Amino acid sequence: GESVGLHLPTLSVQEGDNSIINCAYSNSASDYFIWYKQESGKGPQFIIDIRSNMDKRQGQRVTVLLNKTVKHLSLQIAATQPGDSAVYFCAEASGYSTLTFGKGTMLLVSP
Amino acid sequence: ETGVTQTPRHLVMGMTNKKSLKCEQHLGHNAMYWYKQSAKKPLELMFVYSLEERVENNSVPSRFSPECPNSSHLFLHLHTLQPEDSALYLCASSGTEGGRQFFGPGTRLTVL
Numbered sequence: 001g002e003s004v005g006l007h008l009p010t011l012s013v014q015e016g017d018n019s020i021i022n023c024a025y026s027n028s029a030s031d032y033f034i035w036y037k038q039e040s041g042k043g044p045q046f047i048i049d050i051r052s053n054m055d056k057r058q059g060q061r062v063t064v065l066l067n068k069t070v071k072h073l074s075l076q077i078a079a080t081q082p083g084d085s086a087v088y089f090c091a092e093a094s095g096y097s098t099l100t101f102g103k104g105t106m107l108l109v110s111p
Numbered sequence: 112e113t114g115v116t117q118t119p120r121h122l123v124m125g126m127t128n129k130k131s132l133k134c135e136q137h138l139g140h141n142a143m144y145w146y147k148q149s150a151k152k153p154l155e156l157m158f159v160y161s162l163e164e165r166v167e168n169n170s171v172p173s174r175f176s177p178e179c180p181n182s183s184h185l186f187l188h189l190h191t192l193q194p195e196d197s198a199l200y201l202c203a204s205s206g207t208e209g210g211r212q213f214f215g216p217g218t219r220l221t222v223l
Contacts, residue, residue, distance in 0.1 A: 032209070032210065042216055043117075043203075043215050044201070045113070046211060046213065049211055089153075089154070096208050096209035097209055098159055098167065098208065098209060099209075103153045104153070
């Protein structure tokens, strides 16, 4: 049969709102996690990363939360702007393994 | 600018053509990667080079042939491609195998 492409989850927010993008990972041995942003026509761009010895890390307008108990990662964007509209990917790695990427979430910010 | 450049940015080729994609990193990294990104699919890792040696080849068809002449350059040679190979091909590099990767802008490939 014909294969069907994955439907990308979409989060729509208003400008100025806080956004939360979630990611579930499967490998309990993963010890490094990273979020990327990909705008249309561009390559993925690093946003923030976190190691498994931490459960929270903050950057400029972004916060990553890690819950190892339920293998869950989230990216919080404060005061979301139209320029934040993009696809956001989480990725995980264990030791020196290469990154394993998630499917991505599309964030749409309306003025 | 991430320090990783890719050329060409766009490529249209017929199924009988031979072409090459080029990637260059200016970050002093030791590992380089090729990914394929198709619409609405996760990034698919194709090849990994660490210290100029291929360390991973994820069951990629032989019509894709990578080459890493030195730690700064990575090529993907293409021949006899199929229309389903049309995608965005992304190059990335990292300091060592594993860890934070820096991506280039990608080459948008269309196979007619």
